[in-house]
Every structure is written in C-alpha cells, then in structure tokens.
Amino acid sequence: MYELGVVYRNIQRTDAATADGLAALGSATVHEAMGRVGLLKPYMRPIYPGAQVSGTAVTVLLHPGDNWMMHVVAEQIKPGDIVVAAITAECTDGYFGDLLATSFQARGARALIIDAGVRDVKTLKEMNFPVWSKAISSKGTIKATIGSVNIPVVCAGMLVTPGDVIVADDDGVVCVPRAIAAKTLEAAQKRESFEGEKRDKLASGVLGLDMYKMREPLAAAGLKYID
C-alpha cells in the first residue's frame, strides 16, 4: 500500500563511488552477486540498445494516464540519480517524452525506469537519455491526480526504496538495496575478475564440463551417455 500525496525531500542515497561502480559490472553479474534476486521483470526493455548505467534511485508513484508527478520528481533529482516510476495500475501510456527528458537531464538524471510507456523515443536516443520501459506509446497523459515522490515503490514486480542503486543494461534492470550496495559491488567485482580466465579457457576448447568439474556430479545425478 502506498502513502499518497507526499514528497520526501531528504533521502539517504548510496554513496556515489559504490553507485557509480556497479554500472560496469552489468545487471546479470550484479544480480548473481546478490544471490540471484533483485531483478525487475524481464518485460522491462531499453528503448534503444547499448546503454549501460547505474545510479541512485529517486522514486515516483503515478496514477494510470496521469504524469503530473513527473514534474514534481524532476525537482528532487540530483546528479547521478535514476528515476524509478511506478504506476498504481497497469498502464502503457506514454508518460515521458523529450521535454521531460530535457528537464531530467538538466537536473543530472542518468536514466528513467518506468513500468508504463514512453514516447519521443527517436529524440530520446539522439539525446542519449536511456529509458527502460514496459511499452512505447504515443498516448499522452493528463495532470489531474497527485501521487508521491521518494516513497518505496513496487516497479515491475520489485520493491525499490529511494537511495537504492539501479543497474540497467541490455539484459534488464536490477535494484541493489543501499544497505548491501558496497558488499554487492565487491562480490560482483570478484565474480567479474574470474571471467576473463574462464573465457580464455572456453575459447581454447576446454569444456565447462571439465573446467567446472561437472562430470562426476552429473553421473551421480544419473546422467547416462548412449552411443
């Protein structure tokens, strides 16, 4: 349940070094480092390929077909933030276009994550302002009902608390709670550090079966080879 009609101005953001450091690791490695949790649903897709970002979450709760609070959240953005927008019911309307993107970008936002639709996607790409959304739609919205800013929200099935870190790339979007962000960065970097060596081995023709020593457990699980 949501608290409606409030804007929290002071939120505790994850420290910038940690938040910034997670981008390079990518959503897949980061969610693995957390124990395979934290992902938003895979229907959240980038509006153009290639963007890979991380940043601190500022959240906004919107009503279906109403983007009034988008202007309210703009004022709360600080450089390095990523706006996370949740809607109180299913909606695919285009809540966000080039004008709002101009404003968000001027405030220092790095991206928008929205469980609804966006528009002006060609211009957003030219502006280099990435968005992960459920839909692309020309459908405009009204400005009639207030929601909230910087309350915990459920976006695409995942709870996002203001100040958490968002990591987003072509594979999807993951939310890293502030309390475990530093630990997650460390764990993800450790995972990443082993990848190069593994890749070289696999590229040389070594099989995962041998590299990960899987033959014995597979046989124990009953796997049979038939010629």
Added chain:
Amino acid sequence: MYELGVVYRNIQRTDAATADGLAALGSATVHEAMGRVGLLKPYMRPIYPGAQVSGTAVTVLLHPGDNWMMHVVAEQIKPGDIVVAAITAECTDGYFGDLLATSFQARGARALIIDAGVRDVKTLKEMNFPVWSKAISSKGTIKATIGSVNIPVVCAGMLVTPGDVIVADDDGVVCVPRAIAAKTLEAAQKRESFEGEKRDKLASGVLGLDMYKMREPLAAAGLKYID
C-alpha cells in the same frame, strides 16, 4: 530485494476484530476506503466462485518451481491467518494441493494468495479452502532451495508486510497495512452504510445524474446533448 533464508517467528498481527471485520465489506469497498490503492493485480483469480474472506498475512517467498518453504510457512500459521506467497520470478507451477491445504487448514489458515499456480482444485473446493492464484496447473515442484518466511514480499505487484490484513473475494484481493487497518474498517463501514439507500433510489428509477448532482459539472466540462 529480498532477505533470503530467514524465518521470522514473531510478527505483529493486526488485531483479530479488525482483521475479521473487513471480510464482510469486500475488496472493492475496502480499497476505495483506502483511497483506491492496495489491490493486487487483477490476474489473481479465485479457483472457485463465492468465497469471501479476510485475515492476517503470513508471507512466504518461494523460488520458481520450488515449494519447499510452503512447509516452513505452515508452522508459522496461526488461526485467522491468510498465507501470501510470492515467487522470485514468473512461474505458473502448481505449488499447492490438497495435502498442503489439509495442513494449512489444520493450522487455522483461511486462504492462500499465491502469485503462481495451484492444483487439486476440485478437492480444494470440496475442502472449502479458497485460493486466489495466477494459474491452475498440475505441474509439480521440487524442494531444493530455501526462501524466507514473514519478510515483506511483493505479491502480484503489491507489497505485503506480515501482519497486514488481506481481503479477498470474487472481485480480487486487497492488502490493508496494519497501521491503517482500524481506520480503513471504519471508513469502509461508513461507505457501506450509505449503499442501501442509494440502491433503493436507483432501483426506483432515480438517476445517478440526479442523485449525485452530476448534471452541472458535466455541463461545465462541456458535455452537449444532441437531439
């Protein structure tokens, strides 16, 4: 993000009188009384029509295709509880059938709300154990990975905290946070108290246009009648 591998044994349940009193009002009236929030997504459907319940939430977080924690949550059920089951990814498997229902019912559970599938639905109906689910599926599950019990979970798009009140009927499922449950009961009862009179008026042929005094605001909004 979820805390994995923990079972909270002591949760603060909404008091029984409040929790029990909400059933009679139904999910639609209760969510209106909260300001039109708190509903789980409408894909959550009862496995048979006619059940109308309320109770205090005990929560369980499960992994896709794995119902091990269902047995763990069973022990935490107290009479008057409703189990709310969330899954870490989309899944339609049949996590719950007549044996678990027998156990849940023996512990005093009134219903199950699960963002996945159930099975043995014919027997569940005969047992009078209602379930609201995303799917019905014969597909069985394994018992291999641990989740958590009585942590806050996102179920069908809604955050549910242990001890909140769940109200479910043929129209859907709503979660009432413990902190506002008493106030919501009062507001919902007030709404309900006006309904009989309104219904009588409408049944006698009085129009909502007149009963709610809508003609003037409609004209102000620009509505035109054409003969």
Added chain:
Amino acid sequence: MYELGVVYRNIQRTDAATADGLAALGSATVHEAMGRVGLLKPYMRPIYPGAQVSGTAVTVLLHPGDNWMMHVVAEQIKPGDIVVAAITAECTDGYFGDLLATSFQARGARALIIDAGVRDVKTLKEMNFPVWSKAISSKGTIKATIGSVNIPVVCAGMLVTPGDVIVADDDGVVCVPRAIAAKTLEAAQKRESFEGEKRDKLASGVLGLDMYKMREPLAAAGLKYID
C-alpha cells in the same frame, strides 16, 4: 477517431421483434448467418455462465479509469437495450458494480458489454444482470473526464453503431448492424431449422463425411488413407 463530449439522444433502434428474436439463436449461429463476421474478440467473457441475451445497443465511450459517462448513458437506456462500453485505451479497472447495475436494470437494460473490468460480480449474478467483460477487478474509477454517448464505438475490435443488435451468450458476443438485422434473423432461423435433423443423424452414427458428402472433395484435395 471519436467525437468527444456529445450525447446523442435520438438513435434509430432495430425493431424490437427482430432484436429480441436473435437471442434464442445464439452468437455462433448469428455470426455464421452474417457470413462469419461481426464478433467481438474472444477475450470478452461472461462474468457467470448461462446467460443468453439480445438487445439494441446504446453505446458509451469512456476514458481509462474514469466511469463518469456510465451515469450519462444510464439516462439514455430504454427497455430492451444492451449497453456497449468502449474505452479510449487499454484498461482493466472495475467500471461497473452493483449500484450502476441497479440503475441500468431499473431503466430496462438487459446486459452490459464492456471492454474493461467490472466488480461486485457475485451481486451481479444474484441480480441476474449479465455482463461480458475483458476483466474482473475491484479497482475503482474516478469521475473527471467526459466521453460520449451513442456515437459509433470500437468495442473489443468490433465497430458497434447505436441501434445495432447485440447477441451474447457463453460463446461470445456478436454485433448485428441494424440494416441487416431482419435478414440476419431470417438466415439464422433457417440455419437453425436444419440443426435438429442433422443432430439426429449424427447421434445415430451417421458420419459428417457422408452427411455432408465430403469424401469426394477430400480425395480430390489429396487426402490419403493408410492402413
């Protein structure tokens, strides 16, 4: 594209004898009699099984999450009408419940066809007021934006003009344009008149292959039997 903000008070309804006569034939036979056209999409489902109705369409265009015009259309209902509600964008909210149903029924409406959600479905069933809808949802709506009444609308993919005949049953919903309603009734009755004899033959074990003389055309199409 829709004309917004207008209510047409005078529409030309299909004559009552024709409109009423189509109910008994059912949606499948009627759509066949029109040349296999006129059906709304099959996601439109009855909220309870067993209802079979026909009547003249009065139409209403609504905005997502806003049921204000439902009260406006109520005044335009005449006995024998079926209300057809279209929405300007996808929405599953519960636009209609027991109070509006009481009003519609008092005005003589036989049913509601709505490309969105309804609620209070248990009460609607008790009232014997059938609804065909896209969803069932507790989610309430607001009353803020005007639409139109008795303009042609697209409901679940089908164009419905006020005064057309709607036929709805457990199989689905079909719209019969006023201009061809009488001819369609006649054609549908003719189709129906042959069904009893066919059923008797098939029940006695005669094959459709022989009754419809299909063996020759199937062989001509290249069908081969292999022992």
Added chain:
Amino acid sequence: MYELGVVYRNIQRTDAATADGLAALGSATVHEAMGRVGLLKPYMRPIYPGAQVSGTAVTVLLHPGDNWMMHVVAEQIKPGDIVVAAITAECTDGYFGDLLATSFQARGARALIIDAGVRDVKTLKEMNFPVWSKAISSKGTIKATIGSVNIPVVCAGMLVTPGDVIVADDDGVVCVPRAIAAKTLEAAQKRESFEGEKRDKLASGVLGLDMYKMREPLAAAGLKYID
C-alpha cells in the same frame, strides 16, 4: 514438421484397462509418477469444471480457421478414445460445437483436447462432453484445406503420439506415452496409496516439516529462525 494429407487408420492403442485406470488418479499424480513431465501447457482449461477423464489419443492436425479434418477424425474414433487436435499456427476460432460433439459422442469419444477454441459450450456441458481448450469462441471455421489424422502432433507444447493415454481434469492435461503407460499406472497408484495416511496426519496437526523430516536439510541449507 508434419506429414500432411494422410489418415492413419491403424494405430496401436494403449490397452483399455491401463488407459481407463489412469483417470481416477488425476493429471497431477500421473505427471508426478512420470517424473514431472508430460503436461500440456496450463493455458489449456476445461470448458466446465468437474470432468475427470482418461482415454487413448486419436490425433488430428488442423489448419488455422479450418475444421474440415474434424469430420475425418470422427470416423477414426473408437470407444474410449480422446481426440487431440493440434493447429499448424496459433488460432482461437471455435472449431468444435454441438453437432461435432454429437458425432464424436456417438462414435464413443470421451473428450476433446484442442489447442484452439470451441463453441456451444452450454450445450456441450448439457451433453456431458468435456473439452479442454485454449479458448472459447463463437468464430466459425471453413472446410478448405486438408491436414492429417493419427500422426504425432504437438498440442499445447506437448508431443502426442496416437495411442498414447490422455488424462485430463480440472488441474490440466497430461499425455502418457503408450510404452510407459502400464508402468506409470502402477507408479501413480503407489503414490496415491500413501496419500490417505499423509492427509490424516496433516489433518491432525502434524507438520510436513516433521512428517517429511525436513528440519535437518533446511538447516543444512542455511535456513535461520529469528524470534
């Protein structure tokens, strides 16, 4: 890939005692007895609740919007068969209604499993002829293109070979290959034989945690209880 334009008249059916015996066990128990495989996708739903059947599969491959082969498969039905209908592309049209059901029933068919739509569902229920389908739709079909009868088909994601056993109930549909049908019946009966005792224990308040001796493996997996 499918062989088109052929009707295999002689298929090897699973023996009747085995095929008939599986009905009582239900789709969930049977699929568990096979190692949790064999289920059709859960979008396959019964058109009315309560039916529980098993029988030998006769298969038919149809083209989208074309039910010509339904008349061809009717001739191949023997008492105790269940017709399994696959379509070469996604389709929700109503391929099957009361006339075909009359013919199928006269030939001894027990049910239809179809990866598309059916109609006349009210009459089918009155006839006590159960159908599991992807959709209900009034939409009629044509008779223009030939498919095949009694070839292996993929229905709702599962390969069904003529003569296999189909088990269907409110939980879903499972296909048991002929070669393992007898063994599966035995294994399913064995599973079933333990259920009564388990149910009694659980009903008396014994927890699955204890009955299945899960406490130790859960602790070993790292589960922690917090007071």
Added chain:
Amino acid sequence: MYELGVVYRNIQRTDAATADGLAALGSATVHEAMGRVGLLKPYMRPIYPGAQVSGTAVTVLLHPGDNWMMHVVAEQIKPGDIVVAAITAECTDGYFGDLLATSFQARGARALIIDAGVRDVKTLKEMNFPVWSKAISSKGTIKATIGSVNIPVVCAGMLVTPGDVIVADDDGVVCVPRAIAAKTLEAAQKRESFEGEKRDKLASGVLGLDMYKMREPLAAAGLKYID
C-alpha cells in the same frame, strides 16, 4: 460488421498538402492535437526504427491466413497512400513480403499498417519500405477467400475510413479523420511551435513546476513536502 466482397474504387482522399504536412509533427503531437484520441493500440510496432511517414489511407479487410486481397488493394493505391490492413480475427501470419512491397512501392505507397504479421523484414528495410505490424512471422498465407477494399475497417482497435490520414513513427500510429485533418494540422503545428522555447527553458534548468505554474494547483490538491 463488415461489407464483404466489395472494392470501392473512388474514395475521397484528404488533400495531399494536409496529409503530407502531418508527417513532420509525429504521432504523439498529432494525437494530442486531436484531444488525445485516434491512436492504434501500442502493440503496433515498426519493423525497423527511424521511419516517420504520413499519407492517405487505403484500406483492406483480410481473412486470417489469407492475403488474396493484398493484390486487389495494390491496384487501388495512388502515390502518397498508406495501406491499412485489418483482419477479421486475430492472426500473426506473414501476409506481406518483399514482392508485395515491390508492387506497393511501384504504385506509390509509402507504408503498410497491418494488424497481423509481415516477413522479409531485412529486405523491406533495404527497400526503405516501412511497415507497422503486430508481429513478424515467416508464416505464409493462402489466397482462397475474398474480403474488401476501401471500406471502413477497425485496425488495432481504431476505426480507419479510406481517405483518412495515417501518421506513423517510432512512437506508434495515429489516424486523423479527413474531416478534421486540416484543423488538426494547424493545431499540431501550433503545439509544435511552442516546443523549442520550452525545451530551451527546461535545458537551462527551469523546472516544469515553475514553467507550467504547477506549484499552486499541486498544493491545492493536497501535495505535502516532508524534509
């Protein structure tokens, strides 16, 4: 309901200057200028990004899996037209490929809008022939049943009358009725003319809250700031 088996050769097209002028404004601005109506459903997506077109609609009604009428509509295309294809039931087959595109392009068509699937999408991109469709599919179609050309059709939920203007870009597809096309062009250009100034202000850091004078109405609506 549709009139079947007819080809209207003479339709009243929106004048070319108006139809051509709308392309530059884009689907979002144009639908706003009409009062936020006229959009096809957002599942209609371009087969490649970057195309932005407008033109006069010629319409074709097709049956599922049958593209015969595509050849009939080709003859009715005049330079500057956009073909709008509707299907009498849901279908994702590939109705249109490089050969038909060659023919359409030779006749002067600028694009295809189809509520079904297309194929040869790599070649269509090389040909610079844009398509907005529901699906991409290799699945071929037959040529067996006649539909109609240049009747009003419902395409992706929107009524399109021959001669209307279609505007399509990466954000979606909008239909502008001929009767209001000139007025819509004017209104859209006016909207557009203010955008540059707004963008500059927002880019300089001015907030929408101030630029649109929203602070007072937000406070009036009850919005509270919490430090």
Added chain:
Amino acid sequence: MYELGVVYRNIQRTDAATADGLAALGSATVHEAMGRVGLLKPYMRPIYPGAQVSGTAVTVLLHPGDNWMMHVVAEQIKPGDIVVAAITAECTDGYFGDLLATSFQARGARALIIDAGVRDVKTLKEMNFPVWSKAISSKGTIKATIGSVNIPVVCAGMLVTPGDVIVADDDGVVCVPRAIAAKTLEAAQKRESFEGEKRDKLASGVLGLDMYKMREPLAAAGLKYID
C-alpha cells in the same frame, strides 16, 4: 513426453551441403517449400537483427531455471551445428550468456535457438553469435537437475529431432526434417529462382492481379468493384 537423463552421442546429421545450402533461402521460402509447415512460433525473435544461418540441430532439454545441461550439450556440438534448447515448462530466465557462447563457438556452433531467455546480449552481438529466443533476461539459473541431450524436443511449438536442419533469420525459425531436407532445398531454390523475374515485373508496375491471373478467380468468388 521426454526421456530424461540421457545423452545420445551419435546422431544422424543432415549432410553438410544440404544443411548449409538452406541458409541463403531464408526461413520464409524454406517453410513455403515444405508446404507451409515447420515454423517455430513467432514469439521466437533474434537478439540482434541481420543474422541469417542454417545448420544441423543438436538438442537439449532443460528444466525451468536450470542450465546444467547446457554444459553437457556443448560437448556434443560439431562444427556446423545449431543448438536447439527446449524447457519442460514456461520460463524466461537467462540460460545462456557470453561464457557459454564462447564455449559453443569454440566447438563450432553457429547459433542457439532457445524457448526461454538469454543474457549478455551486447557481448553476444559483438561475438557475432546469434540467438533466437523467447526473452532477454538477466535472471541467472542453477545447476541442479539433469535433462537430456539429443532427444527429440518440442521447441516453441515445433518438434525438432537431432540432425534436422534449422534455418533462422529476421523473419523467424524453421525446422526441416532430415528426411526431406534435400528435397526441400531443391524446392526452395526453385521457388527462389522465379522471384527475380517477378520482382522486376512488379517493380515495373505490373500488378499481381495480372501477373498471377487473379482477376477471373476473384470475380468467380464474387468480388465486386464499385465506382
């Protein structure tokens, strides 16, 4: 139904010349040459546009959320193979990323076809390793349950037998059974050989109506032109 826990090491692959020759023809032409069958469902989409491949199928059956068998199938890959991965239930998890792709590529695989999700899609594109999948998802998988390798599987609705030829491009994926691969190559090449001439005619303005001599059959079917 699937045989679980087995790896067939010796499969009969379609000869390389035939398998390789089909790539250039594309999925649409190949499926037409087979009689419009053999296509996987159109929800299977390439992770990046432009790839066009063919090769011999090696198959793997996986459990939901478990990619253990991906390492087992890697060992069975021979140069020119395409891996076809089926899952025993619906799943969108990211079963495959850059490490497995490195291994598959080192073994000579040309592509992956998977009825689930993949990740590391930016890297896969850089590696020029194409994948056709149901989803893109960061969600990782576990390695706990064995499936099978090189058994016949149902992937996206189509039966694929090891050694069959897979043809995949931007339009979709088709499976050509080994037994008819040579014949299909020949038929597809023949179809293709006529395309150039047809394209030239259509480009010059000749109508399909005339080129395919459709005017007479259309008139016979009842098509009427109205001026």
